Amino acid sequence: MVTSGGTPEGPFDVSLIEGTVTKSWQADELKRIREKSTYLFAIGSCAINGGIPALKSTHPELEVGKKVYQDLSTIHSIRPSSIDAYVHVDGFIRGCPPGERDLCEALTSVLSGKQPDFLEYSVCIECKLKGNICLLVAHNMPCMGPVTNAGCEALCPSHNRACYSCWGPMRQANAFALAKKFEAYGDIFRGHNQEVYSIRFCHCRVQKGSRVL
Amino acid sequence: MKISIDYIARVEGEGAIKFDIEDGVLKDLKLNIWEPPRFFEGFLCNRRYDEVPDIVARICGICPVSHMTTAIRALEKALGFTPAPDSITLRKVMALSQIVSSHLVHLYMLALPDYYRLYSIPDMFPRFEPEIRRLNRMKKVVNEVTALFGGRALHPVSMVVGGFTSLPPRDKIEKIKYELENIKDDAKETLRMVSDLLFPDLTHNTEYVAISSPPHYAINEGFIISQNGVKIGEDEYYSIFKEDEVSYSNAKRTVIKGKDSFMVGALARLNLKFDLLHEDAKEAAEEIGFKVPDYNPFHNNLAQAIEIVHGISECRELLDKVILRKPEIGIKVREGEGRVLQ
Structure with missing residues (x-):
């Protein structure tokens, strides 16, 4: 173009x-x-x-x-x-x-000529810095913030909706722990095919044994 | 003579075109959209309803709002949900801001270099610096409109099935209204600039198709109409249109059953509902002597410039009507079917 x-x-x-x-x-x-x-x-x-x-x-x-x-x-x-x-x-x-x-x-x-300094922490850090109330803990919303790489300045939580991980997984994210949390919350976090929300998510790394998840 | 262009550069997406001409008569023409298929229709099956708008937004980085709104409206129809009047107004504002933004990119960055035989937009400096500055001014404001209600200009986040998850404060809306007011002259100047281009003379008798819902210059919903008397509801799309697969292209081709190809877009809309445009756009069109019906497809550029004037004035007016109520999104999931068009 x-x-x-x-x-x-x-x-x-x-x-x-x-x-x-x-x-x-x-x-x-x-x-x-x-x-x-x-x-x-x-x-x-x-x-x-x-x-x-x-x-x-x-x-x-x-x-x-x-x-x-x-x-x-x-x-x-x-x-x-x-x-x-x-x-x-x-x-x-x-x-x-x-x-x-x-x-x-x-x-x-x-x-x-220097090493780029990319953000290597989760959306939660940005969300806390903004002073948002936690959507996952306080409102039981399926927020992907804990496993998602920062960079968006916690855009979705700041607009009152759960993060859907468009920035992709952060390094060493504990997706399993979040998946367990989602599971414990019950049906609203599950799709029709009964897979847990987090692993069905849009931007998750797909290959097994990958560097990030 | 055979002409083969393997990579059409001035379009969004990846395509090639082949002409086979014998003694000045076109024997064969093949438009091949070779952009790799992504299978959206395939992987959308069995997903949660509230993921769909965010997924389909990624079909296109220029028109995510259109894809999202279509998905949202289809899901709401299927779920039997009627959106609040405010949500409908805001979706129109979102759609207008995105249409204006897309037209701006097309006219200034894709069409203009071609008409002046320039390689690409960087070659437009310094001769076209005032034009590029005008593009920047306008694009910035319309993107801000999308971002104000959607959270960000590309792949908005607060527009969801059921309405909007958050709304901007009043003072920000007042500010954006002021800024829209400021670019109204730029819009008219854009139309004048486009009307100065030397368009090839061509008459193409095709069927022009658009959506319509008088007294509004329809966006987001309406009947499907054409100048040959088609008037059907959104649900009846497949009663008239047919999608064909072609062996040499990854994109499907839609035709009117028993007839041939048709044209949609800015020129089609103007040909079918010029009277419903905003007064500012009608005036501006009159100033450059644009008259409907216009059967020269190259004049789609003019039509886009007229729609830029319309979009900015209409957006500005709609913002007066917005009453900011606390958003409530009460969706109850049920089985259903919904078909909509954008």
């Missing part, structure tokens, strides 16, 4: 990669870009955690595909994955939509 000309084939000082890998040619292109880039950042929840497109992994491919197309013979899509499954990533600019703060932090760090 927007380009300033330059050299489409590289080399690049900084590459910002968005989106989930769902096609093999995307993985090839990603590898080529990595080879030509000094710094490569993943930007947005899709690139970092698989995001919404990764929800298709909650069902067998054929089942999901058949609900959309009658003729699947020309539709090709591989198992969705985050970009760090294919290449080394120099940092994660989190959020859906991605946050300005982390984007500025990444780019200014590159310019000044």
